Amino acid sequence: MTASATPAIAPPETVLATDDLSAYYGTHQAVGNVSIAFRRQAITALIGPSGCGKTTLLRCLNRIHELAFDACVSGRVLFDNADIYEWGTDPMAIRRRIGMVFQRPNPFPTLSILDNAVAAGGRRLNRRAKLEVAERALRAAALWDEVKDKLSRSPLQLSGGQQQRLCIARAVAAEPDVLLMDEPTASLDPIATAVIEELMASLANQFTLVAVTHNMQQAARVSDVAAFMLADESRTGRLIEVDDTAKLFTKPSDRRTEDYITGRFG
Amino acid sequence: MDEPAFRRIARFVSPVDRGFAAVVYGGSALFAVLIVGLFIELVLGSWPSLRAFGPSFIWKSAWDPVASKFGALPMIYGTVVTSFIAILLASFVGIMAAVFLADFAPRWIAAPLSFLIELLAAVPSVVYGLWGLFVLAPLVRTTIGPVLQHLLGWTPLFAGPIYGVGLLTAGIILALMIVPTVTAISRDVIAAIPRDLREASMALGSTKWETATRVVLPAARVGIFGACVLGLGRALGETIAVTMVIGNRPEISASLFAPSYTLASVIANEFTEATSAVYISALIELGLILFVVSIVVNAVARLMIWSVRGSRA
The missing domain is CATH 1.20.5 (Single alpha-helices involved in coiled-coils or other helix-helix interfaces)
Incomplete structure (x- = not known):
């Protein structure tokens, strides 16, 4: 199975898919002709060496890519069978339904922990409704017990792992359908990483997760589906192979995937 | 051992x-x-003046060199009011311009515009003064003043005859002079806010405007406050442009259209004609007041910045 084939996962329940998606920074093509479907309530891991376009691909899925001043996109991203790049689509509405967690924890430094948790639209709520929304989100992010007594404190007093879970809570509070995660544990220590991985598994009961990761063990541990990307000679990221994680890590069908997961390069 | x-x-x-x-x-x-x-x-x-008038120098409002009666209050009032007008106008315009330059303007606009704004800071103040005297003052007399008076004439601030030169004109000139400082520093501060934070806000479905006002500006507020203080410092001490448009009358009047005087402009204006020792000494005491006020303003502002920072550390 190769990248040129149509979406490799037979979509039992596809919520989000790309169709011949290419992404550019100026004239440089960072992602080339990727077609991939993301299964509902599953964790899809995007793996590959640095510079293979996996983060750019992820950023195309909620139209955050276009915030770069010279960014552009061709192809389609289908969300609930509608192209999110269709002329007239409101990117703000898309981003509320496709949340994102970033590589480095980035809570809003001037807001309290509570206000961070309800940052997506909590401004109009009264204090009680705010607390309800925040508690639900913070529980979903496995952070409630650690912060329930200091909701009015600054998020900067939390540890890195706690900050990252706060960011997850912030994304979850918006009640999205899909949660995109860009190397969510890259800046965390092993213990905090384990907590986040556990959390990802529980979040997958409710959301569709797409996670970029450098860490192949992590991909093997937490994901249901894995997609391997690789940059070609003109540094354009291509989708090489996508399959059930168990299969991709044991019997990859592409030679390059095998080389990568056995550590022969990258 | x-x-x-x-x-x-x-x-x-x-x-x-x-x-x-x-x-x-x-x-x-x-x-x-x-x-x-x-x-x-x-x-x-300023010793002779200090000895002759004592602390009452600060709150006496008579400034009569012929009778050798000197009081600094009109100049302190003029300095504070013009600087306040300036910082009010300049901080609003400057912060908005900085947000535009840092977060909204496409690069082909932002780069030349930033360059122009920084050039504005390099214009000698006497040129601002000339422009103020020949363009702004008539404009205030014929257009800006009457419009303000029509709208807000019921407040003492905008009542009374409009001379053209006066507190308001001086405040506007000062605002123009400090707006480049406020804009350039605020823009640098805003640009230094991590891209991560902006993206976090955008990824929650916020608009660019919401991101700028609710995330970026609050995160940058300490630095922006610093930029405004720097502007205020310049406004307090600015001399020549103000001297040219303020009307140079040591009087206290509630109206912003009234002519006034500032600490810096009275020194520049009257030093050459000060004949008696106590006159010169009174002018030097004005300089002493300006010196102390500037230092206190900067110190207080810095303490405020530190206290804000400390509570968030």
Whole structure:
């Protein structure tokens, strides 16, 4: 199975898919002709060496890519069978339904922990409704017990792992359908990483997760589906192979995937 | 055993290093010496005035060189009011411009515009003064003043005859002069806010405007406050442009259209004609007040910045 084939996962329940998606920074093509479907309530891991376009691909899925001043996109991203790049689509509405967690924890430094948790639209709520929304989100992010007594404190007093879970809570509070995660544990220590991985598994009961990761063990541990990307000679990221994680890590069908997961390069 | 376990190693310091150290220590000590020396010199120079009028110099409002009666209140009032108008106008415009330059303007606009704004800061103040005298003052007399008076004439601030020169005109000129400083520094501060934070806000479905006002500006507020203080510092001490448009009358009037005087402009204006020793001394005392006020403003602002920062550390 190769990248040129149509979406490799037979979509039992596809919520989000790309169709011949290419992404550019100026004239440089960072992602080339990727077609991939993301299964509902599953964790899809995007793996590959640095510079293979996996983060750019992820950023195309909620139209955050276009915030770069010279960014552009061709192809389609289908969300609930509608192209999110269709002329007239409101990117703000898309981003509320496709949340994102970033590589480095980035809570809003001037807001309290509570206000961070309800940052997506909590401004109009009264204090009680705010607390309800925040508690639900913070529980979903496995952070409630650690912060329930200091909701009015600054998020900067939390540890890195706690900050990252706060960011997850912030994304979850918006009640999205899909949660995109860009190397969510890259800046965390092993213990905090384990907590986040556990959390990802529980979040997958409710959301569709797409996670970029450098860490192949992590991909093997937490994901249901894995997609391997690789940059070609003109540094354009291509989708090489996508399959059930168990299969991709044991019997990859592409030679390059095998080389990568056995550590022969990258 | 009273022999110490460790022996101090006799450090060898080369004579060149010694000389170099003396130069750099001396260089940095110079600043302390300068500021203290300046203060002492001002106190000495204003001694006759200090002795003649005592502390009442600050709250007496008579300024009559012929009768040798001197009070600083009108100048303090003029300085505070013009600076306040300036910082009010300049901070609003400057912060908005900085947000536009840092977050909204496409690069092909932002780069030349930033360059122009920085050029604006390089225009000599006497040129601003000329423009103020020949363009802005008539404009205030014929257009801006009457419009404000029509809308807000019921407040004492905008009542009374409109001369063209006066507090409002001086405040506007000062605002123009400090807006480049406020804009340039605020823009740098805003640009230094991590992209991560903006993206976090955008990824929650916020608009660019919401991101700028709710995430970026609050995160940058300390630095922006610093930018405004820097502008205020410049406004307090600005001399020549203000002297040209403020009307130079040592009077206190509630109306912003009324002519007034500032600490800096009275010194510049009257030093050459000050004949008696007590007159000169009174002018130097005005300088002393300006010096102290500037230092206090900066110190208070810095303490505020530190307190904000400390509570968030």
